[in-house]
Amino acid sequence: MTPAELYATLEATWPPAAHRRIGPWTIRDGRGGGKRVSAATAEAEWTPEDLPGAEAAMAALGQPALFMLRAGEEALDAALEQRGHRIVDPVTAYAAPVTALAAEPPSGMAAFPHWPPLGIVRDLWAEGGIGPERVAVMERVAGPKCCLLGRQDDRPSGAAFVAIHGTNAMLHALEVTPSLRRLGSANNMLRRAACWAQDHGATRFSLVVTSANLPARALYASLGLQVVGQYHYRMK
Known part of the structure; x- marks a missing residue:
């Protein structure tokens, strides 16, 4: 990329x-x-x-x-x-061929792609600080898009958003309930998002993460995602 x-x-x-x-x-x-x-x-x-x-x-x-x-x-x-x-x-920024992540899809009960976002997805995002203003960003996307509801131990465990531009899919707003972290929910949502992206014509899967978020970066690396770029902000 x-x-x-x-x-x-x-x-x-x-x-x-x-x-x-x-x-x-x-x-x-x-x-x-x-x-x-x-x-x-x-x-x-x-x-x-x-x-x-x-x-x-x-x-x-x-x-x-x-x-x-x-x-x-x-x-x-x-x-x-x-x-x-x-x-x-x-x-x-990380990216990988979509086939690398979609090769081992999670169980059908682990993550559900849908649009528009269910109320429980909005609630999960809100609990993680992703409020209506960021949901409005998702609603503005013109191309193929979906959100995902993750489940762990028969409980809602997380939410994410993925959209496609050309043949590139990008994941945003990945949030996992703190009490259910490190149990595989993020892994499942990423893989399900890749499956959805592959079904909608994407050939590459990407995401961005704050460089200080070392647990998330370790997960992405373990899934075969490679660093493809970096940027930062300056604010007065």
Whole structure:
């Protein structure tokens, strides 16, 4: 998965409410949906004199001055540091052929793909801090999509969202009930999501995770997912 494919898939499967170009920047209106849908990105050559305009545009939306820094943007990273923007939430991206995850599907009772999300799925997300604003992000996705309800020991155990852009599927909003973690529910939801993605024409499965989330990264590595990129945010 190339960096361009990664960022295009991320944008399509977790879209902002709106976006517009202001000078060299894309300014996103996240409407409370989190950093990914609210961060500005550089799309053309920029100078330090262009930075205040981006900051003002985000302030006009009621959002903090937040920039997403991708591979090769070291000069922008340094310029933002000089303006007092601190690093927030470094992220690691993973991907694998969808067949690698779909080869061993979980039992039919372990995870249920469906759309729109059931009430219990919304409740599970809310308990993990994924509220209506992030569910609204999912509802904006135009392509194939579904959410998953995980079950463990005959109890609802977790929820996740997956969507497809072209032939790339991306998983988002994976949440497992704390008391039922490390029992295989996340594994089951990932594999079921891959099966669903394969049935809907995807050939590659991907996700992003905060780099500090070592238990999740260990799980993804154990499933054969490979690191395909990294990015981070800077916020003033």
